[in-house]
Amino acid sequence: MSDTPRQITLQEWDDRYESVPTGGVPQPAYGGPLGRHVADGDTRLLKLRFDNSPAALRLWNFLLTEEDRLRAARAGGKKLVGTMKDLGTVPVMAYSLDNLVAFYPDGAWWIPCVMEVNSGLLQIADSLGIDESFCPVRAMLGAFVTEAHFPIPDLLTCSVGATCDDFSAIAQRLNGLGYPILWWEIPHRRCPEEEEETVPLPGGFAAPRCQIEFVKAELERVRIALQDLAGRSLDDEALARGIARANRVRGLLAELRSVVFTATPCPMPALEMLIAEMLAIHFCSNQEETIAVVQDLLDEANRRVAAGVGYSSAEAARVFWVNPVADLRAMNLLEDCGGRICGTEYLFAHALDPIPLDVPPLEALARMALADPMVGSAVDRATRIVAEIRRFGAEAVIVSRIPGASHCALEGEIIGEIVRAKCGVPVLEIEVPPLTDAVYPSLRTRLEALVETVVNRRSR
Ligand code: SF4
Numbered sequence: 001m002s003d004t005p006r007q008i009t010l011q012e013w014d015d016r017y018e019s020v021p022t023g024g025v026p027q028p029a030y031g032g033p034l035g036r037h038v039a040d041g042d043t044r045l046l047k048l049r050f051d052n053s054p055a056a057l058r059l060w061n062f063l064l065t066e067e068d069r070l071r072a073a074r075a076g077g078k079k080l081v082g083t084m085k086d087l088g089t090v091p092v093m094a095y096s097l098d099n100l101v102a103f104y105p106d107g108a109w110w111i112p113c114v115m116e117v118n119s120g121l122l123q124i125a126d127s128l129g130i131d132e133s134f135c136p137v138r139a140m141l142g143a144f145v146t147e148a149h150f151p152i153p154d155l156l157t158c159s160v161g162a163t164c165d166d167f168s169a170i171a172q173r174l175n176g177l178g179y180p181i182l183w184w185e186i187p188h189r190r191c192p193e194e195e196e197e198t199v200p201l202p203g204g205f206a207a208p209r210c211q212i213e214f215v216k217a218e219l220e221r222v223r224i225a226l227q228d229l230a231g232r233s234l235d236d237e238a239l240a241r242g243i244a245r246a247n248r249v250r251g252l253l254a255e256l257r258s259v260v261f262t263a264t265p266c267p268m269p270a271l272e273m274l275i276a277e278m279l280a281i282h283f284c285s286n287q288e289e290t291i292a293v294v295q296d297l298l299d300e301a302n303r304r305v306a307a308g309v310g311y312s313s314a315e316a317a318r319v320f321w322v323n324p325v326a327d328l329r330a331m332n333l334l335e336d337c338g339g340r341i342c343g344t345e346y347l348f349a350h351a352l353d354p355i356p357l358d359v360p361p362l363e364a365l366a367r368m369a370l371a372d373p374m375v376g377s378a379v380d381r382a383t384r385i386v387a388e389i390r391r392f393g394a395e396a397v398i399v400s401r402i403p404g405a406s407h408c409a410l411e412g413e414i415i416g417e418i419v420r421a422k423c424g425v426p427v428l429e430i431e432v433p434p435l436t437d438a439v440y441p442s443l444r445t446r447l448e449a450l451v452e453t454v455v456n457r458r459s460r
Contacts, residue, residue: 005309007049007269007332010034013057028058028289030065037064041115044435049332051272055296062284062293063275066103069285070151073101079229082153085167086186088281088351089369090157090222095287096242097230104282105156106167108140108149112434113327121146130173135166135405136326136434144174155229156181157222162188162375165406182225184218186369187211189376201371202353203384215366223362239361245287247354252294253280254352259301261342261392265310267301270341271331274324277344280351311335317454318342320394322385322415326402327436330443334398337447338455343392345385349373378411382418389423395454397423398447401431426453 008016014035034057038045042064050056074080081102083090094102111119113136121142125131128145130138143149158171160183175181189207192198197209227234256276260268268276276297283290304310312335320343325331334341350371356364373381389397397419399412416427428450436443 003052005267005304005311006052007311007335008052009049010038010045013050013052016052028061028292030068031058031061034060034064040064041118043116043118044114044328047329047437048271049269051269053300055293055300056268056272058296059272059275059293062286062289066107066285067150070101070103073285074151079155080151080153081226081229082150082156083282084156084158084171084181085163086157086159086369087348087372087374089159089219089365091282092242092246092355092365092368093219093222093234093239094226095245095283096238097226097232097234099232100226100230101285102282103150103153103285105140105143105150105153106137107282108143109135109137109326110328111139111143111149112136113329116435119149121149125170128173128177130170133404134170135164135402135408137167138170138404141170141174141177144177144179152179155225157225158183159186159369161185162372164374166404182222184222185214186218186372186375187214189370189372189380199367201367202356203349203371203373204387205371205376205380205384207367207370211370212363212366215369216362219362219365219369236361239365243355243357243361243364245291247357249280249283249287249290249294250352250354252291252298253277254354256294256298256301257344257352259298259305263301263305263310264312264314264316265308266312266316266340267304267310268297269311269331270321270334271328272297273341273344274328274331274346277346277348277352278324281348312340313338315455316340317451318393318395319450319454320344320385320389320392320397321346322397322399322412323347323402323408325400325432326434327432329436329440330400330432333436333440333444333447337444338451339396339447342394343388345373345381345388347374349384374407378407378414379418381411382415385415386419386422389419389425394423394425395457396425396450397427398450399427399429401429403431403433426450426457 014033017033081094082105091102094100121139124142125138192208279290317339319339324346401408412429
């Protein structure tokens, strides 16, 4: 059994590391004091506050050792697949073969935050003509050039078509620098016409049959490339096994989200929940370990719920959060201001939905890819958010804009209008840069005002 839930600093974690009761949670080979990651340059950790459970320690160590895992996988003879932009589809296919390891070079998105802009990646992107008018994913270019953050993959895939302008431009620049990319197209999801066959998608959307067939054909090309790389067959049986493992991760995360977003007090902080949700996309380069890490978090959350302990007071404002934050510290701030998370949509809702099991594997993956909130309209996205707000009883919505992100210019306004009209809850739009330090006081004021609004509305 772990301590009473508390958010602690990195220094506190390191001070208590040797004496921490693990509550039966084994700390794996990649475990150790969190402070060692600061020596690697991850200085933002010094400004964060962490959940004090062994399960959270395991989560953070898992996240922060991905690069080591990738290098070890290559040294062990496995092939690396850099999957770009689709956020959850191609990794399911790659992990269906046990000699492939997939990861998202897009994950460099967070390097400017975690290394407090000391990595030089943004300057490299600048020098390549990708300046701050692009979203922080431009750090990926610098990561390729320096090779200091992840090994260069043996195969690079990237979804195109209905993707953001930022990523299209940056991936094309990468291609121009001499990194070959297997492009596969995902069309903009549209409603079926009256005479068209309608195919239901995970998450409640629908698409015409012709779009499913198109994406299936695109994924067939990806399948061939993966099996060529692996030197073994990626047949339907292998894909079905891969889908079952991905669904195991998604099922655990669904349970964790449900427990955490509905319990009072809230049993797990917003920051650890954000990191946990991200595991659904790429499994942090080890699918089995992802299952173990999320299971630990779920067990811890359930223990806390049973003991009636957690972070928030009964009065905490129940907030639904839209978009991932470029600065992880913003998640700590929500709780400091008297809020708690009751629902999220971090741009990859389709990676959390169970993949259909009643259709052939490639069709199931095509349906899942077309359920991506970013390949449909902002109205679609808002519709799904409204359903989740109602499900988790959120009392307010925060839409966090990503600096430079092309989709953020107007999308927040559309989502805000629909959410206000349908749910009648306040919506706050904020911009969260990779380092919020300069705007921290004003961000705090705005979040506090939102929490105050929520509390005042209750007494009406
Ligand atoms: S613009 Fe948005 S969707 Fe595109 S890479 Fe940046 S954060 Fe991701």
